[in-house]
Amino acid sequence: MLDPQLLRQNLDDIRERLESRGYTLDVSSITDLESRRKALQSKTESLQAERNEASKRIGAAKARGEDPQSILDSVATIGDQIKDFQLELTGLQESIHEIYSGIPNLPHESVPIGTDENDNQEVRKWGSPAKFDFEVKDHVDLGADLGMMDYEAAARLSGSRFVTMRDGLARLHRALAQFMLDLHTREHGYTETYVPFLVAPEVLYGTGQLPKFADDQFSTQDDPPFYLIPTAEVPLTNLVANQIIEADDLPMLKVAHTPCFRREAGSYGRDTRGMIRQHQFEKVELVHIVEPNQSYDALEKLTGHAEAVLQQLDLPYRVITLCTGDMGFGAAKTYDIEVWIPSQNQYREISSCSNCEAFQARRMKARWRNPESGKPELLHTLNGSGVAVGRALVAIMENFQNSDGSISVPQVIRPYMAGMEQIRLGEG
């Protein structure tokens, strides 16, 4: 959520800045609602003040043994009036809050203006795609030929966009997550964190998935429902919801390995083949909780930590800055890291690193005590994949495939697989 004060005072300016991300702010209805709210609020509050004052006089009169009847008469109807006003005021405030909750974050000034992914800017490239002297297979064929990856079996259990794996591939998948966790905790200073995979609705509100993106989430039928986390960003970031963090405890760097669940509504027909886009996948997620003036430094560091994973795995990638039109709802600035996928002859997203500034913190009421002011102030939150495990598996399978259909295990992963150097047919 944007700062309501800022919003009220700079409506036109903010409308203009949001225009760059393809969002049209309804200035006139906001102006209208706000002016009605303002009038009603001051009217209600002065009535409350009047009642409080009279009630005190009644108490004082009784204490002196006097008859308070005349004061009682004078406030006989005030309670009902207040109730009516409050009802209307609450309604107005809810409408305003609903509108504000649906407004995306303001892009940072360094974000390129653009409408879609074609306007994203490449920041840097690392490594160079390997040259193959044979016809490359995609990970689906590689996995099937090894007998270790079966989409039909998964479909019999759960329908489309699920996978089953066995033997070497299942193990490689697990090893990748272990490797990433160890790298981030041992070398990048993150605290390994275990979190719930089912969360309450207000938790999804805090990070911005609700109310606008309810259709993308899986939920249970309980009342209130539990939501299956679409990313560990949700529970990790919400750990500071409704908290006031001491300056000494910042920055907080958290890492978690979790399954992620997404409906993928609206992506029909996209990436239907293989593991790129699934209803269930695993991800190692990085979250930074920082004081505001550190957040852009933190974004560079966070992105670097995700890149380190790919560098150690020796996977070629590039980093791009998302343009205003391609950014997610809560982000002020986002770097995507894209890994080389040989079968598609292109780079595909494997990590997305965002600075949300105070956007999520305001929704979550996540604050820190600024030593300079002594007052609680909003934190800045950042998140990034470090990295998507399923897509890393795809990238390794395709980039490390050999002409005989076997897959070489990257050096850094071998200790996690009892020294195994290759995954090949008939060997578990």
Add this chain to the structure above:
RNA sequence: GGAGAGGUGGCAGAGUGGUCGAAUGCGGCGGUCUUGAAAACCGUUGAUCCUCACGGGUCCGGGGGUUCGAAUCCCUCCCUCUCCGCCA
């Protein structure tokens, strides 16, 4: 799932209808004393909304009710703890 106890400021803990946003202690901050520190003593110390400001409103787990007035009474939901049952 059953039975019981309980949710009050950073923490502990009083407060059962009226100047209670809340005693007291601890902690934090400032000061006196000290070469410095500790101890002792004094002072100070919740969050949030509206307002340029003055000032005012709201908050004692959430929601609702009774009342001129609710931390306090009633209803309801949630959570925590203890015991039993079940379970990994």
